[in-house]
Amino acid sequence: MSYPNIYRPYLMRIDQITEEAPDVRTLRLGFTRDEDREHFSFKAGQFGEYSIFGEGESTFCIASSPTREGYIECTFRKMGRVTSALSMREVGDTIGFRGPYGSIFPIEEWYGKNLLFIAGGIALPPMRCVIWNTLDLRDRFEDITIIYGARTVADLVYKHELKEWDERPDVNLITTVDPGGETEDWTGKTGFVPTVLEEAAPSSQNTVAIVCGPPIMIKFTFPVLEKLGFGPDSIFTTLENRMKCGIGKCGRCNVGEIFVCKDGPVFTYAKMKELPPEF
Amino acid sequence: MTEQLQQQARKLLDDQEVNLIIGYGEGSARAVRAVFVRSPEETEKLILDERCTANLAVYLNKKEIRALGKPAIVARPSVQRSIVQLAVENQLANGDITVIGIDDDGTLTLFSDLDKLGEHVLAQAPLRGDSPIASSGSRSASSEASSSGEASSSPESSASTESPHSPESPHSPEMDEERVRKLSSLPMEERFAFWMSEFAECLKCYACRAACPLCYCERCTVDCNQPQWVSVPAHPLGNLEWHVMRAMHLAGRCTECGACYDACPVDIPLHLLTQKMHDNMEEAFGTSSGEKKDKPVFPLNSFRPDDKEDFFR
Amino acid sequence: MIKRAFITESSLAGLIGQLAESGRRVLGPVRSGNRVMFKEVCSMEEVDIDHIVTTVSPKEALLPRCEEIVRWKNQGKETLMADENNPAVPTVVYGLRPCDARSVEALHAVYTWDTDDGFFLSKYDTTTFITLSCRHCDEHCFCVATGGGPGDTAGSDLLLTALEDGLYLVEIVSEKGQALANEYDSFFTMAHPGVMAGSGAESGHGAAANPGGATQSGATAQSGAEAPSGTTAQSDAEARHGTTAAPSPDQIDKESYLADVEKHFDLDTLRERLEKAFDGPVWEEQSLRCLGCGACAFVCPTCSCFDIQDETYGTTGQRLRCWDTCGLGQFTIHTSGHNPRETQAQRWRQRIMHKFSYGYNRLNITGCVGCGRCSRACPADMNLAEHLIDIAGAK
Ligand code: SF4
Ligand code: SF4
Ligand code: SF4
Ligand code: SF4
Ligand code: FES
Numbered sequence: 001m002s003y004p005n006i007y008r009p010y011l012m013r014i015d016q017i018t019e020e021a022p023d024v025r026t027l028r029l030g031f032t033r034d035e036d037r038e039h040f041s042f043k044a045g046q047f048g049e050y051s052i053f054g055e056g057e058s059t060f061c062i063a064s065s066p067t068r069e070g071y072i073e074c075t076f077r078k079m080g081r082v083t084s085a086l087s088m089r090e091v092g093d094t095i096g097f098r099g100p101y102g103s104i105f106p107i108e109e110w111y112g113k114n115l116l117f118i119a120g121g122i123a124l125p126p127m128r129c130v131i132w133n134t135l136d137l138r139d140r141f142e143d144i145t146i147i148y149g150a151r152t153v154a155d156l157v158y159k160h161e162l163k164e165w166d167e168r169p170d171v172n173l174i175t176t177v178d179p180g181g182e183t184e185d186w187t188g189k190t191g192f193v194p195t196v197l198e199e200a201a202p203s204s205q206n207t208v209a210i211v212c213g214p215p216i217m218i219k220f221t222f223p224v225l226e227k228l229g230f231g232p233d234s235i236f237t238t239l240e241n242r243m244k245c246g247i248g249k250c251g252r253c254n255v256g257e258i259f260v261c262k263d264g265p266v267f268t269y270a271k272m273k274e275l276p277p278e279f
Numbered sequence: 280m281t282e283q284l285q286q287q288a289r290k291l292l293d294d295q296e297v298n299l300i301i302g303y304g305e306g307s308a309r310a311v312r313a314v315f316v317r318s319p320e321e322t323e324k325l326i327l328d329e330r331c332t333a334n335l336a337v338y339l340n341k342k343e344i345r346a347l348g349k350p351a352i353v354a355r356p357s358v359q360r361s362i363v364q365l366a367v368e369n370q371l372a373n374g375d376i377t378v379i380g381i382d383d384d385g386t387l388t389l390f391s392d393l394d395k396l397g398e399h400v401l402a403q404a405p406l407r408g409d410s411p412i413a414s415s416g417s418r419s420a421s422s423e424a425s426s427s428g429e430a431s432s433s434p435e436s437s438a439s440t441e442s443p444h445s446p447e448s449p450h451s452p453e454m455d456e457e458r459v460r461k462l463s464s465l466p467m468e469e470r471f472a473f474w475m476s477e478f479a480e481c482l483k484c485y486a487c488r489a490a491c492p493l494c495y496c497e498r499c500t501v502d503c504n505q506p507q508w509v510s511v512p513a514h515p516l517g518n519l520e521w522h523v524m525r526a527m528h529l530a531g532r533c534t535e536c537g538a539c540y541d542a543c544p545v546d547i548p549l550h551l552l553t554q555k556m557h558d559n560m561e562e563a564f565g566t567s568s569g570e571k572k573d574k575p576v577f578p579l580n581s582f583r584p585d586d587k588e589d590f591f592r
Numbered sequence: 593m594i595k596r597a598f599i600t601e602s603s604l605a606g607l608i609g610q611l612a613e614s615g616r617r618v619l620g621p622v623r624s625g626n627r628v629m630f631k632e633v634c635s636m637e638e639v640d641i642d643h644i645v646t647t648v649s650p651k652e653a654l655l656p657r658c659e660e661i662v663r664w665k666n667q668g669k670e671t672l673m674a675d676e677n678n679p680a681v682p683t684v685v686y687g688l689r690p691c692d693a694r695s696v697e698a699l700h701a702v703y704t705w706d707t708d709d710g711f712f713l714s715k716y717d718t719t720t721f722i723t724l725s726c727r728h729c730d731e732h733c734f735c736v737a738t739g740g741g742p743g744d745t746a747g748s749d750l751l752l753t754a755l756e757d758g759l760y761l762v763e764i765v766s767e768k769g770q771a772l773a774n775e776y777d778s779f780f781t782m783a784h785p786g787v788m789a790g791s792g793a794e795s796g797h798g799a800a801a802n803p804g805g806a807t808q809s810g811a812t813a814q815s816g817a818e819a820p821s822g823t824t825a826q827s828d829a830e831a832r833h834g835t836t837a838a839p840s841p842d843q844i845d846k847e848s849y850l851a852d853v854e855k856h857f858d859l860d861t862l863r864e865r866l867e868k869a870f871d872g873p874v875w876e877e878q879s880l881r882c883l884g885c886g887a888c889a890f891v892c893p894t895c896s897c898f899d900i901q902d903e904t905y906g907t908t909g910q911r912l913r914c915w916d917t918c919g920l921g922q923f924t925i926h927t928s929g930h931n932p933r934e935t936q937a938q939r940w941r942q943r944i945m946h947k948f949s950y951g952y953n954r955l956n957i958t959g960c961v962g963c964g965r966c967s968r969a970c971p972a973d974m975n976l977a978e979h980l981i982d983i984a985g986a987k
Pocket of ligand 1: 538
């Protein structure tokens with residue numbers, strides 16, 4: 001019997017490159033084969049393995065919305081071997097992608113609710129996917145609030161989109177930078193995300209909170225949300241761990257008996273509380 | 280001998296001279312294992328007999344052990360040499376550890392000054408692992424060691440059997456020397472074929488690296504991937520690269536304890552490579568590892584403008 | 593019921609020879625010095641019989657230490673996918689132990705978990721396991737505690753048990769085993785070639801290929817087994833077979849030929865204890881002497897974790913899957929330098945938990961078959977059975 005090769009990536013062409021922040025870029029990837037494009041579908045929250053042939057694979061979420069069909073986008077920071085090689089690639093080059101893998105944000109369950117997005121630093125990409133997904137279905141949700149913070153103004157990613165969200169009357173965007181990270185013309189807030197959240201004090205009534213950010217930010221944000229009345233089941237987050245296979249085989253990503261690649265990356269705070277502290 | 284050691288250990292702990300004793304204790308199936316004694320009562324666990332040959336110096340680099348405080352370490356000659364080499368390489372300083380030296384004749388000497396230990400090592404027999412502690416009346420357990428073989432075979436005589444490496448017959452210095460000599464006398468092609476067939480078995484588990492007291496690098500060359508110096512997979516090329524790299528990095532530093540060989544699950548005699556390198560270094564530069572010199576020389580790490588080789592200029 | 597037959601030593605040698613000649617890859621334990629490894633063999637003469645288990649497990653038949661999973665070609669700026677050079681060669685693994693065979697089930701569970709791994713499965717589909725049950729064990733074996741045993745049939749296609757005088761009892765465990773027995777039926781026999789004679793007289797009836805015959809004698813097996821085992825005056829063989837006539841395969845009391853492996857701990861108790869042990873001090877206590885060397889995982893038949901590495905040769909590139917292990921500090925380290933499992937105690941806990949708790953809760957498998965290889969390989973004398981007894985026995 002012959003089996004499909006689950007490790008063989010799609011060949012993707014880089015159609016567009018956006019510089020987001022120092023060492024941070026977004027690639028728009030198009031399928032090189034029509035049948036791949038037609039077969040492919042994903043949901044908000046899922047991730048994939050992006051590869052530079054000869055260097056290896058790297059794990060990022062899909063940062064574009066599933067409502068925008070025909071391409072996917074990823075945003076990454078140049079850090080290791082693969083991301084360094086990725087940032088050398090130019091428009092027109094081919095790279096590999098396999099996925100989508102992992103769990104999803106249950107967007108359909110959120111219809112009719114208020115959404116509160118809280119993101120920090122380079123962790124906006126998984127959030128951006130959901131934000132655009134919900135904005136593209138804007139009438140199904142009530143209020144949408146986005147709180148986004150980064151270390152410095154330069155570290156804010158998706159600047160053009162932040163502007164777009166800021167200008168929309170149906171989105172309440174709050175941006176902030178860490179103390180000392182502001183520029184002279186900075187009009188947003190100054191302060192850490194959890195503090196800014198506490199000040200803004202959004203209502204937890206009929207609201208789900210979606211939190212993505214560095215572990216330290218997450219750690220201090222959850223208690224604030226709980227104080228504001230959010231139940232652990234209405235707080236969602238994504239978890240990152242070192243991954244290789246993405247499909248529950250290589251044994252690298254587990255936190256206790258939970259495999260981040262299969263059971264995650266999207267978890268509720270309620271689920272997170274059950275996990276041993278090994279992430 | 281064991282009693283003397285236990286007394287000494289107890290005193291060190293009682294006096295709060297050290298926080299723990301790294302020593303040998305009874306293991307499973309007649310094996311001995313490393314024990315980490317943290318209270319005077321626990322010193323009863325310490326043993327000392329001819330089975331105690333594992334190189335405990337490797338634990339001095341371990342983060343988890345360091346976290347326990349200042350150690351005293353039971354040090355047979357090969358451990359002493361490793362410690363001196365670590366001191367030469369600035370990995371250990373006076374005051375970091377206390378050494379409970381146990382020489383081949385069973386003499387116990389305490390060292391807190393590593394220079395003194397260096398002098399002591401220099402005065403001892405040259406390199407090549409530990410011989411079983413010489414009979415000094417206190418070797419009560421010696422007959423037990425050979426119980427699985429013929430009752431008459433002493434560790435020395437087992438040196439001549441062809442499969443030297445088993446729990447019953449730890450490799451001996453004589454045996455290793457003999458093997459190095461034999462290998463060196465082979466024509467190059469045969470030598471290469473021998474090593475290639477041995478390396479073919481390598482699993483790239485890096486147990487050899489983990490067991491070596493001198494492989495203390497925070498980030499080993501094989502773990503660096505920008506660039507990827509050494510091919511990661513355990514295929515013939517990757518294995519050859521790894522073993523060449525390993526031997527080169529230990530050239531003249533290896534103190535010939537054989538811990539790497541003991542650790543290798545597939546019995547590759549890779550310690551012979553570093554031993555041969557050691558001989559070469561001694562020949563070429565007159566240096567020997569595990570010896571405290573006024574001015575340590577690392578022939579492969581140092582550069583002098585008057586070097587006769589010009590390829591790296 | 594599992595069908596049974598006999599095979600004599602010389603027929604077995606003939607079978608192995610023929611299997612090798614048939615173009616199959618025959619892997620058997622081969623000794624070189626102190627190391628016994630599964631190697632391709634052509635004849636029984638190459639096979640070592642004098643070991644408890646091989647140094648490294650036979651999992652390499654299904655999961656090579658490094659194998660190609662993606663291949664590509666570079667043409668100028670363009671990358672083209674190519675067919676992987678990783679074929680599944682029809683293979684017979686001979687001489688593995690019941691624990692080894694059992695481990696295949698654990699590997700299978702991982703490699704079919706929701707997504708089928710074709711490289712594993714294609715090898716699994718084309719591999720036949722001819723297992724040798726254990727007449728001897730050593731202090732490191734604890735197969736019984738993990739649910740197996742020295743005569744366990746799980747995972748085997750054929751299980752051979754050495755009786756006396758060069759005769760083996762054959763158990764045909766699976767369809768694959770049956771197919772092989774059918775193809776080479778002349779090597780098997782239903783008739784005992786003489787209880788004490790050991791002449792190895794061949795009958796060559798091909799009885800094993802005849803399911804009817806096997807079922808029929810199954811009926812007599814019942815009475816044979818239940819017959820009073822005779823007086824002390826009877827010969828050993830008579831006592832074992834409960835009859836003086838030459839016994840049929842079904843009349844053989846297999847258990848009496850097997851090693852006596854004690855049950856070191858109770859698996860359910862161990863699991864219960866592990867559920868509550870995550871935060872306990874036991875991990876640090878046990879792992880203090882562990883060097884984090886990884887030898888234990890690399891010799892283990894059930895360890896299934898891997899790394900993925902790219903290599904290029906000229907214009908061709910390959911992505912390779914290589915064995916890896918949670919015991920190494922680098923395993924989980926993030927690019928940022930953050931490491932979720934920083935200490936050896938955490939890694940040791942992961943190893944035990946993965947094998948005895950997580951794997952069971954998620955896949956209904958025990959990721960350890962008690963072969964004891966890890967304990968034998970460990971340079972620091974980390975004795976797995978001892979540690980498990982500790983945990984299972986703890987309050
Ligand atoms: S290379 Fe081997 S013999 Fe040399 S010091 Fe290291 S462990 Fe000992
Ligand atoms: S211990 Fe042996 S198998 Fe493991 S990497 Fe070293 S030489 Fe290879
Ligand atoms: S963990 Fe140890 S005893 Fe268990 S299967 Fe693996 S090697 Fe064998
Ligand atoms: S073989 Fe022993 S020392 Fe090495 S990682 Fe395993 S338990 Fe630790
Ligand atoms: S990434 Fe391989 S198991 Fe999760």
